[in-house]
Amino acid sequence: MAQLRKSDLVKNWLLGYSSETCYNYERLQALGNANAFIPIIKRLYKEDQYAEEISKYMNFFNTEPSYMGTVIHGITAAMEEKRANDGDITADEILSVRSALMGPLAGIGDVVSQSIVYPILAGVCIQLALAGNYAGPILFEVIYKVIMLTLGYNMYMMGYRKGKSAIISFLKTGLLNKILELVSIVGLMVIGSMAVNNISFNFSLIGWEVTNEIGSVAFNLQTTVFDALLPGMVPLALVLGVWGLLKKRVKPTVIILLMFVLAFATIGLAALCGAY
Amino acid sequence: MVVRAILVALIATCSTWWFSHVITRTWLYPIWSGFLVGIVMGKPMEGMMLAAAINLPYVGFITAGGSMPGNAMFAGSVGTALGLVSGLDMTTATTIGVILGSVAVMIWNAYMSINSIWVHMADKFAAKGNLKMIRFCNYVPSFFVSLILNGVPAFLIVMKGAVVGDWLAACPQWVIDGFAMVGGILPALGVGMLLNFLGQKKILPFFFLGFFLAQFLGLSTMAITIFGAIIAFIIYLFGKDKEKEAA
Incomplete structure (x- = not known):
């Protein structure tokens, strides 16, 4: 009876962080996944089975590999263990579970890592860094990695212990979306600032200055118009303008050009006002 | 200088060649990769500030399925190096960084395309059950691809990039002002992109709350983050009570 040791699981989890080392358009994280499952294959199968067992990981695969997607590797490791021992799980079953989960977890994982953790942290840390405080980049690095590794490890182990059905029912409760919505509130306030x-x-x-017999009148578009109406109006209008363009599916590159x-x-x- | 240039080249290489996200996950972001560049260039303070400025348009930076709105990794590492050797100020660095990042999307596309070759190579080893060579294919060839695509330009920028500062200095004042002005506008892209991701109708007012707290009360981002967390927690507690009543 071949059983996975704790160290195999930890190796599998950690090697999953190399999923994007040979990132490519054709099969994205496939090769990286094959690499991550080497310790599992080695533990569970005999050498003449290696070719068949590793080949299933060379299929197209893409998910969010650092925060949430590790759960898929955990589930897969448990399935491999069953397959090696009872033989009642086929390679196709493993493949279909993996490809069924990769999309939803890419979605959730990208939201957590890229549109919540990163912008909130970056928003705060950039201000510190711009003010000349070394805490900026250092806090960014430390907090980002602590959240990433804690979530990644626990998701992996949850996947291994509880399997596919537990994950699916967890995703269905909507608890995660509720938490994400609450954290988004913080995110929105940070980007507002x-x-x-x-x-x-x-x-x-x-601006210009008009002088005649009555006296002189200075006009400045910023101070006499915009600041008088609403301070901060111009940056706000810029942001809402960018948002409007993005909603119309204008590409970021085009928006950059418009900014120029x-x-x-x-x-x-x-x-024209004589500044140069 | 050659040693520094080689180290910067390695940082630029690893910002795209992600050998393990345990280390490289944060190298995607200028605030960290640019800071590392600052350290190896012997100017951690200036490097950190330039890197943070370059990061601003990229706070809404999201990659999914290998597609990228701009090459933040290249902008962060190479942009900071360029800023340091040519003496750019922060707003101009933002502009130059975004130009680099936009052009370098081509570098990213080339990297992602060329790497497909190694997957085919690995297919053959997988068919033979040669696990060692699968590992080799995953780690080694893509390093050299990134070294050529990112490392070499980074090396050249450190060695010869001071020229860019001379070019800028030779420009008429209106060009210099224009570049600085673009740098002041570009952060709106990052903020706008985030608003696009996070701005569901129900919670959109919190964007305006954050905006006006900063505008009228002059609160720092850190303070606003703390208030945001408290508000979110209060909403969570009230939501819990409601659930209890409903049950």
Whole structure:
């Protein structure tokens, strides 16, 4: 009876972090997964079975590999153990479980890692770094990795112990979405403050002074118009403008180009006002 | 300088060649990879600040299925190195970083395409059950691909990049001002992208709450994060009570 040891599981989990070492458009994380399952295959099968057993991991595979997707490897490891011992699980069953789970977990994992943990941490740490505080990058690195490894390890072990059905019923409770929504509140407040702190565009270069017999009147587009209406209005309008464009599926590259146009058009107007 | 250039080249290489996300997961982000560049260049403080500025447009940076809106890894490592050798200020560095990142999407696409070759190579070893060579195919060839695509440009930037500072200095004032101005606008891209991901109708008001707390009360991002966490917790507690009543 071949049984996986704790050390095999830990190796499998850790090697999963090399899923994207040879990242490629054709099969994305396939080769990385084959690499991650080497310790499992070695423990469970005889040498003449290696070719057949490792080949199933060379199929197209892609998920979020660091935070949540590790659960798939845990489930797979448990299935491999059963397959090696009772032989009542086919390679196709393993493959279909893996490909059924990779999409949903990529979705959740990307939300957790890339649109919650990263932006909130980056939002706070960038401010520290811009102010010349070394805590910025160091906190970013430490907190990011602690969250990543804690979640990744526990998801892996949960997958191994409880299997597919437990994960699916957990995803169905909607508990995770509720937590994500609550954390999104923090995220939104952070990016709201970033709009104020980090966008430094204004129209103060555009202005002129009119002098006649009554006196002189200075006009400045920024101070006499926008600041008087609502301070911070220009950055807010920029953000909402970008959002509107993204909703219309305008590509980020095009938006970057539009930003260049906006800046140089402003410079042009400033030149007309005699700035240069 | 050659040693520093080689180290920067290695950082740029590993920012794309993710040998293990236990280490490299954060190297995708300029705030960390650029800081590492600053350390090996002997200017940790300047490097950190430039890296943070370069990171701003990329706070809404999401990769899924290998597609990328911009090459933040290249912008972070190479952009910070360029900023340090050519003496860029922070807002101009944001602009130059985004230009580098946009052009370097081609580098990323090339990397992702070339790596398919090694998967085919590994197929043959898998058919023979040669586990060692599968491991070799996963780790080794892609390193050299990234070294050529990212490491070499990074090395050249450290050695010859000071020229860019001279070019900028030779530009008329309006060009310099324009570049700095773009750098002030670009963070709106990061914020806008995040709003696009997080901004469901129900919780959208919290974006405006964060905005006006910073605008009118001048609260720091750290303070706003703490208030945000408290608000989220309160909502969670009230939600719990409601569930109990319903049950």
